Amino acid sequence: MSSLTITLIQANLFWEDKKANLEMFQQKIESIKEKTEIVILPEMFNTGFSMKPELFAEKMDGETVQWMKKISAEKKIILTGSLMIEEDGKYFNRLIWMLPTGKYGVYDKRHLFAYAHENEHYSAGNKKLIASVKGWKINLQVCYDLRFPVWARQAPGELENKYDLLINVANWPEKRSLAWKTLLRARAIENQSFVVGVNRVGEDADKISYNGGSMIIDPMGEIIYQKDDEEDVFTYTLEKEHVIETRKHFPFWKDADDFIISD
Numbered sequence: 193m194s195s196l197t198i199t200l201i202q203a204n205l206f207w208e209d210k211k212a213n214l215e216m217f218q219q220k221i222e223s224i225k226e227k228t229e230i231v232i233l234p235e236m237f238n239t240g241f242s243m244k245p246e247l248f249a250e251k252m253d254g255e256t257v258q259w260m261k262k263i264s265a266e267k268k269i270i271l272t273g274s275l276m277i278e279e280d281g282k283y284f285n286r287l288i289w290m291l292p293t294g295k296y297g298v299y300d301k302r303h304l305f306a307y308a309h310e311n312e313h314y315s316a317g318n319k320k321l322i323a324s325v326k327g328w329k330i331n332l333q334v335c336y337d338l339r340f341p342v343w344a345r346q347a348p349g350e351l352e353n354k355y356d357l358l359i360n361v362a363n364w365p366e367k368r369s370l371a372w373k374t375l376l377r378a379r380a381i382e383n384q385s386f387v388v389g390v391n392r393v394g395e396d397a398d399k400i401s402y403n404g405g406s407m408i409i410d411p412m413g414e415i416i417y418q419k420d421d422e423e424d425v426f427t428y429t430l431e432k433e434h435v436i437e438t439r440k441h442f443p444f445w446k447d448a449d450d451f452i453i454s455d
Contacts, residue, residue, distance in 0.1 A: 193329045196357070199228040199427040202406040204394030204418055205240040205363075208248060213238045214259050221271075223264060230325070233273030234361050234392040235335045236285065241363035241396065242276070243313045245283035249276035260290040268292045270325065273361055273390075274301065274334050282315040287334055287361060289323050297321050301334040302343055310336075322355055328432060329355040331385075335362035338375045338389075346383045348450050349350040357362045357386045364391050366403040373405055373418075381413040384428050384439050393423060411438040 203222050206212035221231055231387040236258045239248050250256055256275050264271040270291055277286040277298075285304070289297040298319025311418065320343075323330040337343055338360050346354045358379055364372045380387040386409065388413065393404040408417040408428055417426055439445060 195228070195325060195429050196328050196431045196432070197427060197429045198227070198230045198232060198388060198408075199224055199226075199230045199386065199425060200232050200390045200406050200408070200417075201234075202391060202393060202402075202404045202422075202424045202426075202437065203234065204423055205234070205237065205392050205396070207240045207397045208242050208244070210238045210248070210256065214256065218259075218263065220425050221267060221269075224267075224425060224427060228269060228427050230270045230272065232361060232388065232390045233271070234358060234390050235274045235363045235400070236276065237273040237361075238275050240392075241308070243309060245276045245278065245313055248276040248380065249283050251278055257288060257290075257296075260288055260296075261294050264290045264292050265294065266379070272332065272359070276314075283313060284317065285310070285314050285334060286317075287321070288387075289332060297323055297332075299334070301333045301337065303336045305336045305342055316328075323388055326359060329357040333357045333360045335356065335364060336447065338362070338372070341379065341382065342451070342453060344379050344383060345451070346385070346445060346446055346448070348445075351439055351445075354439075354445070355383075355385055356432060357388065357430065360387070360389045361393045362389060363402060364389075366401040369405050369420075370401055373407065376407050377409055377413045377415070380409040380411060384411045384442070384445065385411065385435060386410060393421065411435050 285301040299321035
């Protein structure tokens with residue numbers, strides 16, 4: 193069965209300072225000693241969770257996407273995280289899935305965080321991104337999406353139609369860290385998949401504190417890795433066999449309700 197090596201980078205972001213953030217993440221990526229295949233950065237990794245896309249959003253040929261292409265090619269990794277993107281006169285909180293070849297996939301955050309007025313500044317996406325790597329299917333989401341289980345729910349059907357790993361990149365505040373940790377485990381248990389959540393640490397300009405809590409969770413909901421309160425770069429190898437054996441031994445998916453997700 194296929195293995196997949198991932199690296200989570202939990203960092204203290206520089207508020208609305210692209211240059212400082214890109215330099216910081218480049219240093220952290222270059223510090224990775226182990227061989228890795230996917231490097232995961234937090235939500236809005238180049239600015240922090242800012243509501244100023246008119247000042248900081250880029251086009252798809254902008255500085256940060258070009259940086260991602262360069263790093264991905266040089267390090268021969270898949271690099272992912274979200275940033276502000278302007279397209280067709282709209283702003284998106286867009287996750288980029290950058291391949292070493294320079295090709296990429298995109299996922300626009302579906303659920304915008306109205307509590308922080310994100311919905312007033314950005315447009316919501318309506319399409320999932322399920323990436324395929326070495327026989328793995330990977331469902332990619334951003335922060336607040338985690339609160340909506342229907343958007344993550346495995347579709348009814350046979351095992352080969354299901355995703356094996358859910359990745360959520362976030363700027364999730366410390367005040368609601370219990371929800372973050374609980375929902376990550378819930379998504380793993382109900383979908384019988386690995387779940388990886390990558391959050392930030394530190395404090396932003398609005399005095400909102402973030403305590404990380406980045407996690408790797410197995411298909412039974414067991415915590416493989418969790419890091420609170422400090423920066424960390426962590427590499428781990430996931431085994432596809434664990435997903436397959438869990439679903440075969442506990443075929444709960446066969447009893448699931450049929451459903452259709454509409455826009």
